[in-house]
Amino acid sequence: xxxxxxxxxxxxxxxxxxxxxxxxxxxxxxxxxxxxxxxxxxxxxxxxxxxxxxxxxxxxxxxxxxxxxxxxxxxxxxxxxxxxxxxxxxxxxxxxxxxxxxxxxxxxxxxxxxxxxxxxxxxxxxxxxxxxxxxxxxxxxxxxxxxxxxxxxxxxxxxxxxxxxxxxxxxxxxxxxxxxxxxxxxxxxxxxxxxxxxxxxxxxxxxxxxxxxxxxxxxxxxxxxxxxxxxxxxxxxxxxxxxxxxxxxxxxxxxxxxxxxxxxxxxxxxxxxxxxxxxxxxxxxxxxxxxxxxxxxxxxxxxxxxxxxxxxxxxxxxxxxxxxxxxxxxxxxxxxxxxxxxxxxxxxxxxxxxxxxxxxxxxxxxxxxxxxxxxxxxxxxxxxxxxxxxxxxxxxxxxxxxxxxxxxxxxxxxxxxxxxxxxxxxxxxxxxxxxxxxxxxxxxxxxxxxxxxxxxxxxxxxxxxxxxxxxxxxxxxxxxxxxxxxxxxxxxxxxxxxxxxxxxxxxxxxxxxxxxxxxxxxxxxxxxxxxxxxxxxxxxxxxxxxxxxxxxxxxxxxxxxxxxxxxxxxxxxxxxxxxxxxxxxxxxxxxxxxxxxxxxxxxxxxxxxxxxxxxxxxxxxxxxxxxxxxxxxxxxxxxxxx
Amino acid sequence: xxxxxxxxxxxxxxxxxxxxxxxxxxxxxxxxxxxxxxxxxxxxxxxxxxxxxxxxxxxxxxxxxxxxxxxxxxxxxxxxxxxxxxxxxxxxxxxxxxxxxxxxxxxxxxxxxxxxxxxxxxxxxxxxxxxxxxxxxxxxxxxxxxxxxxxxxxxxxxxxxxxxxxxxxxxxxxxxxxxxxxxxxxxxxxxxxxxxxxxxxxxxxxxxxxxxxxxxxxxxxxxxxxxxxxxxxxxxxxxxxxxxxxxxxx
Numbered sequence: 105x106x107x108x109x110x111x112x113x114x115x116x117x118x119x120x121x122x123x124x125x126x127x128x129x130x131x132x133x134x135x136x137x138x139x140x141x142x143x144x145x146x147x148x149x150x151x152x153x154x155x156x157x158x159x160x161x162x163x164x165x166x167x168x169x170x171x172x173x174x175x176x177x178x179x180x181x182x183x184x185x186x187x188x189x190x191x192x193x194x195x196x197x198x199x200x201x202x203x204x205x206x207x208x209x210x211x212x213x214x215x216x217x218x219x220x221x222x223x224x225x226x227x228x229x230x231x232x233x234x235x236x237x238x239x240x241x242x243x244x245x246x247x248x249x250x251x252x253x254x255x256x257x258x259x260x261x262x263x264x265x266x267x268x269x270x271x272x273x274x275x276x277x278x279x280x281x282x283x284x285x286x287x288x289x290x291x292x293x294x295x296x297x298x299x300x301x302x303x304x305x306x307x308x309x310x311x312x313x314x315x316x317x318x319x320x321x322x323x324x325x326x327x328x329x330x331x332x333x334x335x336x337x338x339x340x341x342x343x344x345x346x347x348x349x350x351x352x353x354x355x356x357x358x359x360x361x362x363x364x365x366x367x368x369x370x371x372x373x374x375x376x377x378x379x380x381x382x383x384x385x386x387x388x389x390x391x392x393x394x395x396x397x398x399x400x401x402x403x404x405x406x407x408x409x410x411x412x413x414x415x416x417x418x419x420x421x422x423x424x425x426x427x428x429x430x431x432x433x434x435x436x437x438x439x440x441x442x443x444x445x446x447x448x449x450x451x452x453x454x455x456x457x458x459x460x461x462x463x464x465x466x467x468x469x470x471x472x473x474x475x476x477x478x479x480x481x482x483x484x485x486x487x488x489x490x491x492x493x494x495x496x497x498x499x500x501x502x503x504x505x506x507x508x509x510x511x512x513x514x515x516x517x518x519x520x521x522x523x524x525x526x527x528x529x530x531x532x533x534x535x536x537x538x539x540x541x542x543x544x545x546x547x548x549x550x551x552x553x554x555x556x557x558x559x560x561x562x563x564x565x566x567x568x569x570x571x572x573x574x575x576x577x578x579x580x581x582x583x584x585x586x587x588x589x590x591x592x593x594x595x596x597x598x599x600x601x602x603x604x605x606x607x608x609x610x611x612x613x614x615x616x617x618x619x620x621x622x623x624x625x626x627x628x629x630x631x632x633x634x635x636x637x638x639x640x641x642x643x644x645x646x647x648x649x650x651x652x653x654x655x656x657x658x659x660x661x662x663x664x665x666x667x668x669x670x671x672x673x674x675x676x677x678x679x680x681x682x683x684x685x686x687x688x689x690x691x692x693x694x695x696x697x698x699x700x701x702x703x704x705x706x707x708x709x710x711x712x713x714x715x716x717x718x719x720x721x722x723x724x725x726x727x728x729x730x731x732x733x734x735x736x737x738x739x740x741x742x743x744x745x746x
Numbered sequence: 747x748x749x750x751x752x753x754x755x756x757x758x759x760x761x762x763x764x765x766x767x768x769x770x771x772x773x774x775x776x777x778x779x780x781x782x783x784x785x786x787x788x789x790x791x792x793x794x795x796x797x798x799x800x801x802x803x804x805x806x807x808x809x810x811x812x813x814x815x816x817x818x819x820x821x822x823x824x825x826x827x828x829x830x831x832x833x834x835x836x837x838x839x840x841x842x843x844x845x846x847x848x849x850x851x852x853x854x855x856x857x858x859x860x861x862x863x864x865x866x867x868x869x870x871x872x873x874x875x876x877x878x879x880x881x882x883x884x885x886x887x888x889x890x891x892x893x894x895x896x897x898x899x900x901x902x903x904x905x906x907x908x909x910x911x912x913x914x915x916x917x918x919x920x921x922x923x924x925x926x927x928x929x930x931x932x933x934x935x936x937x938x939x940x941x942x943x944x945x946x947x948x949x950x951x952x953x954x955x956x957x958x959x960x961x962x963x964x965x966x967x968x969x970x971x972x973x974x975x976x977x978x979x980x981x982x983x984x985x986x987x988x989x990x991x992x993x994x995x996x
Contacts, residue, residue: 229876230847231965232813232885237893262895 221296342407352506355521397628404636426648471686495531658736679721823852844871
């Protein structure tokens with residue numbers, strides 16, 4: 105055989121770790137050789153006659169042990185002949201005189217895949233185990249067949265006795281010949297056994313991810329779970345919980361994976377008093393990570409099926425309510441937006457056919473006069489709102505859709521899940537401050553200094569109020585009539601009904617998303633107020649309300665304010681604080697007349713914003729718009745396809 | 747006055763900075779007289795290209811005979827000063843030290859001793875033998891200790907066995923220095939290097955628990971004792987490192 109030096113060296117090298125020398129210690133029990141198993145794919149069966157230079161019968165003339173004469177021909181390697189492993193004998197006479205000793209042949213020459221795996225094997229790397237240290241019956245080895253899992257177990261337990269495992273569900277099932285149950289190698293690997301330093305609670309992220317993936321591999325297999333009367337949805341519902349989401353995004357060190365609650369070997373059903381998940385042991389079990397909680401904290405559900413009305417009514421109804429709210433809100437506002445767009449686009453088309461060009465305000469006329477709509481403080485507040493909202497969305501949504509392809513990239517932008525979590529909480533604090541300031545200003549509007557509560561209802565429904573009144577209902581009807589060409593476009597006052605909705609929805613949103621967020625930020629403290637399952641409800645509310653808020657802002661608010669054909673691509677008013685008198689007269693005719701009537705218009709007249717202000721406003725506004733639309737697209741993609 | 751103190755502080759600071767500038771090259775010079783770390787593939791390439799080198803396995807003779815990189819000299823780290831002049835006659839030859847695990851310090855100890863003895867060209871195989879094997883490279887053995895089914899016992903279980911006065915002989919295979927620093931009361935110190943000479947004197951009727959530094963070496967020692975006829979030999983899981991961690995707080 106022509107081989108270059110490097111190849112020869114490699115061959116020798118590879119044979120080193122795999123040399124199946126004649127082993128004198130073959131009194132241990134028969135173990136596996138399962139050709140049907142993945143681990144035993146034979147890559148290069150001995151094929152050529154050159155290997156089988158001499159028939160077995162020649163060797164048996166001297167080596168006439170029962171092992172070779174009757175057991176070997178029946179074994180898995182029986183057809184290979186002696187010289188496929190004991191090669192290098194060129195002269196039988198010399199060999200018989202003891203001068204020529206056969207060269208050790210590598211098991212890896214045929215079992216290539218295993219050889220590759222074995223280079224990672226702890227037993228090989230640190231204790232120099234060779235194939236024959238486990239496969240010590242190499243001359244009589246037969247496929248383990250149905251007893252494969254048990255055979256692995258009996259081999260590993262020669263050193264690694266584990267009473268807890270033997271009594272666990274997995275152990276009992278393996279011993280009862282259940283081929284689905286996890287034997288040692290299913291979790292620890294067979295030929296690629298790796299050691300993770302799990303002792304002494306030093307548990308690296310890598311190990312936790314490895315074991316987590318191992319549990320999930322079987323427990324999400326629907327067929328396997330069905331034939332063993334176990335639930336295949338457990339994994340899916342775990343992934344809906346906070347633990348599952350943080351685990352999924354790749355920050356496993358701070359949240360409970362499967363083995364943290366169920367342990368690794370002592371896995372027992374929860375009605376067994378020795379189980380870590382038995383109700384009597386839960387305080388201890390949760391207490392391994394959490395501290396300072398009330399006992400009812402353990403009423404938290406680790407993987408509840410929120411669609412099961414009988415088992416989890418609170419989660420079921422919360423989910424029904426949130427899904428309903430989402431569907432109704434978007435059905436209404438998306439329809440509203442589409443009809444609005446159709447009406448304006450068709451109107452424009454009509455004008456174009458007729459050649460009617462809208463009259464631009466005459467240069468130097470009053471029409472180009474700038475009118476102040478927002479104060480500097482309000483602009484600042486909106487900018488802070490935008491920044492905190494984007495931070496919350498971009499740190500929270502990767503967690504919500506942790507298995508989406510974009511999730512890990514997005515969380516990576518924040519420097520990983522941990523720092524993203526810090527940013528999420530910081531942004532939440534900013535948003536809370538804004539919210540409380542707005543709340544305070546709203547109260548000051550209703551109860552101004554010196555006037556107190558007197559006449560607050562008239563202020564609540566006044567034209568400057570952001571609270572809906574009868575006119576909004578009429579405007580809404582009017583708009584729909586206008587959409588369907590059944591009437592003129594209504595004339596608006598200072599705040600339109602969709603602007604009022606944007607404003608008031610935040611109060612609802614902050615109560616739901618902020619309240620649940622606070623509970624989730626301090627789950628242990630929450631247990632002094634509520635039982636643990638409230639955290640499940642809070643997590644569901646937080647997640648679904650976030651979806652509602654993000655999609656509402658990035659689609660409905662963006663369309664109503666910026667993307668309608670008249671404003672496209674954006675309305676700068678919120679960033680410059682000003683718009684033209686012409687725009688005021690056209691969009692808010694009622695307000696204009698009111699301002700003229702009350703002699704307040706002159707006070708609102710303002711200078712034209714500077715070029716720098718306009719540029720910054722355009723850049724910041726357009727960037728926010730594009731980012732929001734991009735986020736809406738990936739979120740919608742995940743809603744539909746995940 | 748205030749200006750003056752600030753000036754004094756600044757001038758002192760600048761003197762210190764200058765001193766650092768002058769000191770820095772000197773420390774760099776002293777650093778050149780040290781070992782280099784070589785990866786398994788680098789060493790393998792040197793061997794195949796015929797570089798003038800010698801590999802030194804710093805584990806005990808028992809372990810070195812069990813398995814080692816082909817062509818290595820066996821010089822247990824504690825005996826380096828004693829054995830080196832005989833085995834490593836040339837001081838300019840490249841000497842590459844290695845040991846059994848990546849956390850093993852023996853190769854560094856031997857490397858340091860070699861530098862002190864005037865060997866000019868010292869290297870350490872980074873990652874030791876596990877890295878060598880992981881790279882798919884060969885080891886060979888001259889007297890292999892057969893691997894046996896050796897049970898391990900966790901620190902707390904061993905402690906309760908001792909406390910309940912059950913018969914047990916703890917054989918500590920660490921160096922006498924390590925043993926003196928801290929040991930399990932009642933244990934017997936037989937360094938791994940002396941195990942093959944002293945195992946016969948161990949009582950045959952007592953169950954033995956082998957204790958090492960961190961759980962890497964006790965398996966082979968326990969296999970050796972089993973091979974030599976001791977029944978029921980066990981090993982301490984995680985060695986003294988885990989023992990310390992388990993009982994340090996209490």
